[in-house]
Amino acid sequence: MNTSANVVPLQSSDESQLRIDLAAALRLAAYYDWHEGVANHFSAAVSPDGKRFLVNPRWKHFSRARASELLLVDADDPDTMKREDAPDPSAWAIHSAIHRRVAHARVVLHLHPPYATTLATLKDPSIKPVDQVTARFFNRLAMDMEFGGIASEEAEGERIAATIGNHSSVMMANHGVTTVAPTIAEAFDAMYHLERAARTMVLAYSTGQPLNVMNDELAESVAREWDVYKDAEFSHFAEMKAVLDRENPGYAE
Template sequence: MFPQNTPFPPKFNDALQEREYLKKKLTGAFRIFGKFGFSEGVAGHITVRDPKHKDHFWVNPFGLSFNLITPADLLLVNHKGDVVEGNLPLNKAAFAIHSQIHEARPDVVAAAHAHSVYGKTFSALGQELLPITQDACAFYKDHTLFNDYSGIVNELEEGKRIAAALGDTKAAILQNHGLITVGHSVDEAAWWFITMERTCQAQLLAMQTGEKLIEIDHEVAMKTRAELGFPLAGYFQFQPMWQDISVALDFIRV
């Protein structure tokens, strides 16, 4: 499906080298989210599972701009909520949500959540995305709706319910809240969030016309999802953005 010499995710024999790679990728993802304006005050977080301690994850500190985060700023947190590395404060909502997702989904390496404008606007509709565009098909029958908003997520029980609603899909619309996406890499989780936000925007714009929305046929939508919505496709589609941000920050290209 991919051309010859297509770059694939690197493999590591050394967990410490992989950790440094993942922290750089996580930092770049935050810078890209900042570039897209996904930040909303102190809201929003992306996490990546630590390759050495599987019940630990790296996360952005509470109250630090996406545009300023460096690998040294990231916090290493265990599933008990202890900050193992880092001196900055931990976002309680980030821990409550991400710890439960990482625990429930051993296959998930990274997860992304933010209060992006179109995602939170679409979430107020209390419905899933329709397969009305090619890009929307990446989420066809592979995202869910969490329709049990009960306020700011500060308790583990809320995180457990979000993880249960997510199930084995790549994304969830958190009603009256926003979007959350997961992936087998930082690249994949970040890309699903970016394209899901744009898909919400596209459907909202289409709905504003007042015209009937033409949905893609089920079989065609499933075929398109198979071509666009698998993990390596998510990883690969993130790479042009990573190339831009890694040059700007003088990151090592990995």
């Protein structure tokens, strides 16, 4: 399998390539310091119905992720958590529910990155359209405001899945963020820009000055312009895989 950072318009259905790309995304999360210890989890569907999916193994550091070590699980298998190599309980609760319930969520990235998580602690964790990156999420960010503790129970995962609706990014109050997409490249790019948008919000709030929020018409126009740059999302991921090939190779093993 070619592990170089080739730009592709659609996600490959080849499980081996999905493994490589998901392992790369995990290492890139560590590269950007988005991860939290050995917690957090990424998944990618391998079956047409989305219910069989890859997920990172329990409590292994993202920076050491390898394609061959990703777990293959089935969202409909009630005995998954009885396996010797069972995934993290919260990974199972969140990702199995999303892969069962959300058809467009072929890929699910769940993280507690510093700025987005800081924003999630606020009474109003929404992202205001104050620049072109924050405007990307105008009317496009699901808000899960019902945090019920560490998501290790089925009900918590089901609620999170129901919150997503037709959105691709989720702000999880008192918790973190999740992005979902048809491909790993798109989910990664969304997470990158979600954390950047959150950083802008946190820094803007820190000045103590009033925010200069775009009007709805302008914000919607900017959000739609992001669709024109869809190819850039694949290029972004490909470029960052090239960085990994130089600085932290081995993810494809």
